[in-house]
Amino acid sequence: MEKIVVVGGGIGGTVVANRLANDIGSMIDDGEVEVTLVNDTPHNVYKPKYLYIPFGLSHTDETKRPLTEILNHRIGLEVDPAVDMDTDAKTLELESGKTLDYDYLVMATGAKLVPSETPGLVEAHEDDTAHWFYNPEGAEALRDALQDFEEGHLVLSVIGSPHICPVAPIEFPLIADAWFRERGIRDDIEITYTYPIQRSHGLLSVTRWMDPIFEDRGIDTEYPFNVEEVDPESQTLEAMEGELDFDLAVTIPPHAAGADDLIENAGIGDEGGWVDVDHNTLECTRADGVYSIGDNANHGTSKAGSPAHYQAGVVAKRLASQIRGEPPTEMYHGKTFCYIEAGLDEATYAHFNYDPETKEKQLPKESQLIHWGKTAFNETFSLITRGLI
Ligand SMILES: Cc1cc2nc3c(=O)[nH]c(=O)nc-3n(C[C@H](O)[C@H](O)[C@H](O)COP(=O)(O)OP(=O)(O)OC[C@H]3O[C@@H](n4cnc5c(N)ncnc54)[C@H](O)[C@@H]3O)c2cc1C
The missing domain is CATH 3.50.50.60 (FAD/NAD(P)-binding domain)
Incomplete structure (x- = not known):
């Protein structure tokens, strides 16, 4: 056997x-x-x-x-x-x-989160000022913190690299922007997104799509911004390139396998x-x-x-x-598909493979139809894990 x-x-x-x-x-x-x-x-x-x-x-x-x-x-x-x-x-x-x-x-x-790799991040999390949404405990603590957050500076900072889901870090500020607008408090909240490389995202197609949208929605960007430490007392992200103060930090912590x-x-x-x-x-x-x-x-x-x-x-x-004793011929060519939420009721998607040209292809304009596609996909995920689609 x-x-x-x-x-x-x-x-x-x-x-x-x-x-x-x-x-x-x-x-x-x-x-x-x-x-x-x-x-x-x-x-x-x-x-x-x-x-x-x-x-x-x-x-x-x-x-x-x-x-x-x-x-x-x-x-x-x-x-x-x-x-x-x-x-x-x-x-x-x-x-x-x-x-x-x-x-x-x-x-x-x-992969798992290793926030302890960034000095000060766990302490700031315990002080309820730095959070993450990449695990259930973190997402729930952030939900509670957002309930009380009505003014100040929210910083979404990609600290860990590589990290899972390339686009969740840009979806979060876009959803937050729409969510704060719905509550009538957006004018009292400054949002900044930080990323560790020379442009706003690793995928050129995503950078070209997101840059004008972030500008239009008043979401500031800081890059390259390589966070080395978090100061929980002064509520500061200390990066190789400078410092950024926050009232609420939403971080993508370092990861390990x-x-x-x-x-x-x-x-x-x-x-x-x-x-x-x-x-x-x-x-x-x-x-x-x-x-x-x-x-x-x-x-x-x-x-x-x-x-x-x-x-x-x-x-x-x-x-x-x-x-079956036959030669294995099936190959993987890098096929990747990512839906990207652009707020509370619109989305786009990126679709690429190992061919570098596919990573530069223009993304479709964000729409409600694509958002419904993402919602339906998430609701039927057990069809995937059952191996049916
Ligand atoms: C907030 C967020 C949003 C995301 N959005 C998207 C999205 O829209 N689209 C998308 O494609 N991806 C998205 N992702 C990424 C996606 O969830 C992961 O890439 C995906 O789950 C990876 O699948 P996996 O099977 O490799 O690992 P996982 O799904 O993480 O499964 C790993 C399994 O291994 C088990 N395990 C770990 N260690 C051991 C051990 N020692 N012994 C036995 N079992 C062990 C774990 O319990 C787990 O069951 C998102 C991720 C996050 C956090």
Whole structure:
């Protein structure tokens, strides 16, 4: 019997497991193959909805579902964090002490926030002046802080790089602008957006779209602005290029790969700690039989749900071929799709791949129709994790 282990039950992990259950279902039923998914919690979480929690437009309960509801009955589930891996012996060790053998393993442990990497950020968060919306606790604390924020300087600062979801940091100030206008307090609030490189966004197409909109809506921009420290007492972001005072800081903190210790110990990470993969096959360059998809991989495109979803489809097809004894031919070419909210009721999208020209293509004009597209997509996310679309 051949054994496939998928580590991580987020977007990438659930899609790859469910697609395998469909593609090689009869082989699983006949006992020729076993597919097991390992996750550190009993839930699948859908992070894109965290963006709406600070504005009261979503709730943490709506962002998670039991994995038992999502996974095909052919998939074995282990709710037990993976803590170590031996890529020579092809074994995965779980926190409970259980060891799983594998012939093929897919790493899909996502990324996590490490705010403690920026001196002063955790202290300012404890003082209720610096926040983030990239996890449920942070998004809820920011929601509470926004309720009392009626005047002053709100700074959205991209501190960590690389970070997940390239566009959420520009969606937040655009939604906040519209939300404050609805409440009649926009004139009392100054909004500034900071970004660490020489232009307002890493994608040229996004920069060209957002610059005039930010100017039109009175959202100031500061770049390059590389935050090194947060002073919680004076409420100042201290960057290589200068300082910025804030009354409320909304930060994108530094990130690390999920299961970063395991990746480091197994020797499968690059210098940043992300799993090193071939950008087309998604095979780990430093271990046989290991694939890596989604946010924990160094795959050459943005860390976002859509690449995790598309990569999962590619890896499921490659694995199905390998299990059947056929050469794996499916390749990933960097396909990425990001909806971008432009306020409370309009949106646009960016669609690109590894071809640099696709990153310069003009974005469509923001519209209510595209916003409804994003809303519908978010409401039906379990169709994706079930591997149906
Ligand atoms: C505010 C916000 C808005 C976003 N908006 C969008 C958007 O509009 N569009 C888009 O495409 N993307 C968006 N994203 C990004 C998207 O959510 C992620 O890129 C996506 O979830 C990545 O999928 P993944 O499978 O790689 O990781 P995840 O979905 O994070 O899943 C990783 C899984 O691994 C598990 N895990 C971690 N460590 C271990 C371990 N040691 N053992 C076992 N399991 C482990 C975790 O519990 C989790 O279940 C957004 C993200 C945020 C925060």
